[in-house]
Amino acid sequence: MGVVGGGQLGRMLALAGYPLGIHCLFLDRSASSPAAQVAPILTGDLEDAAQLAALAASSDVLTVDWENIAGSALAPLEKLTQVRPPRTALEVSQDRIAEKALFTKLRIPVAAHAAIDGKQQLIRAIRKLGLPGVLKTRRLGYDGKGQFLLRDLTQIDAAWAAIGGPGMIYEKFQQFSREVSIVGARSAAGRIVFYPLSANSHGGGILHYSIAPFANPGLERRARIYLKRVMNALAYVGVLAIEFFVVKGRLIANEMAPRVHNSGHWTIEGCVTSQFENHLRAICDLPLGSTRALGHTAMINFLGTMPDRERLLAVDGLAFHDYGKEPRSGRKLGHCTILKSRATERDLALSDTLKLINWT
Numbered sequence: 001m002g003v004v005g006g007g008q009l010g011r012m013l014a015l016a017g018y019p020l021g022i023h024c025l026f027l028d029r030s031a032s033s034p035a036a037q038v039a040p041i042l043t044g045d046l047e048d049a050a051q052l053a054a055l056a057a058s059s060d061v062l063t064v065d066w067e068n069i070a071g072s073a074l075a076p077l078e079k080l081t082q083v084r085p086p087r088t089a090l091e092v093s094q095d096r097i098a099e100k101a102l103f104t105k106l107r108i109p110v111a112a113h114a115a116i117d118g119k120q121q122l123i124r125a126i127r128k129l130g131l132p133g134v135l136k137t138r139r140l141g142y143d144g145k146g147q148f149l150l151r152d153l154t155q156i157d158a159a160w161a162a163i164g165g166p167g168m169i170y171e172k173f174q175q176f177s178r179e180v181s182i183v184g185a186r187s188a189a190g191r192i193v194f195y196p197l198s199a200n201s202h203g204g205g206i207l208h209y210s211i212a213p214f215a216n217p218g219l220e221r222r223a224r225i226y227l228k229r230v231m232n233a234l235a236y237v238g239v240l241a242i243e244f245f246v247v248k249g250r251l252i253a254n255e256m257a258p259r260v261h262n263s264g265h266w267t268i269e270g271c272v273t274s275q276f277e278n279h280l281r282a283i284c285d286l287p288l289g290s291t292r293a294l295g296h297t298a299m300i301n302f303l304g305t306m307p308d309r310e311r312l313l314a315v316d317g318l319a320f321h322d323y324g325k326e327p328r329s330g331r332k333l334g335h336c337t338i339l340k341s342r343a344t345e346r347d348l349a350l351s352d353t354l355k356l357i358n359w360t
């Protein structure tokens with residue numbers, strides 16, 4: 001299997017592949033990237049035509065650990081091997097406006113929004129949609145990067161100076177009670193399996209921790225319907241995630257990720273088959289595995305610095321994941337998952353562990 005991008009998602013895919021006898025080859029800029037520490041790698045720019053062709057030529061199937069590879073770089077590879085998920089899914093998810101247009105076409109609610117290419121347009125959008133709102137880059141935004149929360153009109157100049165330019169989107173701020181996400185896998189034959197809903201806590205736009213299963217049958221049913229619509233519309237193959245805001249008991253789609261997702265890391269220890277294994281199974285035309293939860297889990301990201309491994313490993317039911325990355329402020333360096341048989345025990349262990357990691 002060829003994988004474009006060798007970050008932590010690729011690393012966890014490779015690790016899931018070993019027991020199945022699936023071997024991964026990565027393309028990444030860095031020979032010491034998280035995936036390169038556990039699997040062979042070609043080094044080069046992720047959109048380098050020659051390296052991509054070399055990767056495709058030595059793979060039965062090609063997938064991505066990073067969804068922002070230009071469609072024009074991927075298109076020639078379709079003649080050399082199978083590209084899964086399909087290129088169109090990546091292209092849609094690369095542009096927040098295209099993504100919201102697809103959701104709307106599929107009758108999936110989204111926040112009121114407008115495309116913005118200049119400051120005057122932003123002023124008009126704020127007049128029309130109101131405040132507060134979030135100005136975001138349409139492309140290449142992740143983990144809250146390229147976003148500015150506007151609470152009043154006096155902030156327009158500051159927002160524009162900070163991130164303004166062509167190719168922006170202004171979205172009405174959503175007063176959500178929760179953020180949840182659904183992860184599922186679809187086979188080429190159209191079979192879909194869904195993981196239980198996870199409830200996600202963000203800070204500064206970056207995921208801090210998730211709890212799952214988030215037991216809300218009504219929301220889960222809706223989320224499944226929406227994920228299925230998107231997967232079928234895109235003739236999707238592999239794992240796909242959609243993040244939602246819960247506003248007055250309704251799901252508002254925020255964005256989708258055409259890949260394994262941070263809010264699905266809990267499935268490694270928390271489900272019969274992890275999201276990583278099911279992505280491999282789906283793209284390799286193997287039967288999809290059970291997504292049944294084994295208990296109640298919490299997944300906590302390690303951001304910026306690694307916590308004390310010894311202290312965390314002393315927590316009963318805790319699994320520790322170090323991605324092998326250099327520490328840098330705000331960077332995702334690893335995560336831990338706590339698996340308990342009861343939700344109350346999980347909640348207690350979550351708050352104790354957050355204290356240990358200094359997430360207070």
Ligand code: AMP
Pocket residue numbers: 111134141142143144145171172173174175179202204205206243254255
């Ligand atoms: P995103 O990069 O769009 O996933 O945004 C990262 C995080 O910023 C989200 O998970 C929310 O916590 C917050 N956020 C982004 N857009 C909005 C919005 N329109 N309303 C409220 N919160 C938002």
